[in-house]
Amino acid sequence: MAKTIFATPDDAEQAFYEALTQGDLDAMMAVWSEDDDVVCVQPGGSRFTGLAAIREAWRQLFASGMKIRVRTSHPVKTQAMLIAVHCVLEHVSIEGEDTMAPPMIATNVYSRGAQGWQMILHHTSPAPDTDGLLLQETPRIVH
Amino acid sequence: MAKTIFATPDDAEQAFYEALTQGDLDAMMAVWSEDDDVVCVQPGGSRFTGLAAIREAWRQLFASGMKIRVRTSHPVKTQAMLIAVHCVLEHVSIEGEDTMAPPMIATNVYSRGAQGWQMILHHTSPAPDTDGLLLQETPRIVH
Numbered sequence: 001m002a003k004t005i006f007a008t009p010d011d012a013e014q015a016f017y018e019a020l021t022q023g024d025l026d027a028m029m030a031v032w033s034e035d036d037d038v039v040c041v042q043p044g045g046s047r048f049t050g051l052a053a054i055r056e057a058w059r060q061l062f063a064s065g066m067k068i069r070v071r072t073s074h075p076v077k078t079q080a081m082l083i084a085v086h087c088v089l090e091h092v093s094i095e096g097e098d099t100m101a102p103p104m105i106a107t108n109v110y111s112r113g114a115q116g117w118q119m120i121l122h123h124t125s126p127a128p129d130t131d132g133l134l135l136q137e138t139p140r141i142v143h
Numbered sequence: 144m145a146k147t148i149f150a151t152p153d154d155a156e157q158a159f160y161e162a163l164t165q166g167d168l169d170a171m172m173a174v175w176s177e178d179d180d181v182v183c184v185q186p187g188g189s190r191f192t193g194l195a196a197i198r199e200a201w202r203q204l205f206a207s208g209m210k211i212r213v214r215t216s217h218p219v220k221t222q223a224m225l226i227a228v229h230c231v232l233e234h235v236s237i238e239g240e241d242t243m244a245p246p247m248i249a250t251n252v253y254s255r256g257a258q259g260w261q262m263i264l265h266h267t268s269p270a271p272d273t274d275g276l277l278l279q280e281t282p283r284i285v286h
Contacts, residue, residue, distance in 0.1 A: 037219050039230045039250075045270045047230070047248050049219055050281020076180050076192055078254065078263055080225035085252050085264055087182045087190070105190050107182075107250050107266045109228050111221065120221055121228055123250045125268030127188045138193020 004030050005116035009077075009084035012110050012117045017070050023062040029055055033111055033118035041123040043104055067095035072106075084110045084117065089127065103127045147173045148259040152220075152227035155253050155260045160213050166205040172198055176254055176261035184266040186247055210238035215249075227253045227260065232270065246270045 006012040012031055019028035032038055032051060040048045040057060048057045072088040079085075090104040109121035149155035155174055162171035175181055175194060183191045183200060191200045215231040222228075233247040252264035 037221050039219050041248050045268060052281040076182050078180050082223035083226040087264060105184050107264060121230060121250060123266050125188060127190060138195040
């Protein structure tokens with residue numbers, strides 16, 4: 001099977017959230033690097049290290065059959081030659097539920113290797129509310 | 144005043160946790176990069192972006208006068224030429240309290256510039272408990 005190659009960190013990030021929305025384990029794992037030191041911190045607070053533990057965590061999540069949609073906003077990005085760091089707000093809605101949960105904050109780190117850009121770290125935690133978050137940005141001075 | 148230069152990401156990380164333990168705002172801010180896109184997510188879930196907002200968040204925390212000690216363990220590290228990513232468990236104890244809180248999980252990202260290694264992202268969230276965390280590591284195969 002041809003392996004998907006992501007040309008940019010944004011391509012890898014888009015594939016990550018598509019795989020999450022579709023509950024597609026193979027598509028999800030195609031986003032992850034095969035480096036030893038991959039880390040995934042899920043909103044409940046568990047830290048999974050190594051590809052096998054991370055795969056099992058996503059398998060269990062997707063096996064629950066819960067359909068979710070994730071929209072991201074407010075990205076803050078830093079990119080160097082081989083590593084890119086994105087911090088985004090995740091707005092998660094669950095199919096069949098009208099109410100929108102408070103956003104999550106996710107730090108996503110991508111590394112560039114022979115397979116293009118792949119995820120090496122995903123750390124998500126609950127945020128209090130969007131209003132609070134928006135107040136805590138340093139104003140940008142255009143100069 | 145001579146600016147401290149950190150020769151390695153580990154040096155910057157050590158200075159970060161020392162500043163946190165000592166409640167020393169100047170020492171804390173010496174660890175942070177002056178890049179526009181610095182981000183700090185504190186355990187309560189607030190996301191602070193930009194140096195001014197981050198400085199104010201630490202100022203308020205230190206102004207409470209609460210004395211804490213932080214020990215880190217279980218580091219998972221990735222380092223490229225210009226960016227280093229550390230994910231650690233933080234064991235926080237509060238002076239005057241006997242009980243040890245459950246650990247926190249922190250993702251710390253450092254960038255290398257003219258000022259040596261400096262922090263560009265700190266994302267902390269509560270972990271459930273250490274026992275649970277230790278079970279979720281993929282066994283390393285020595286080969």
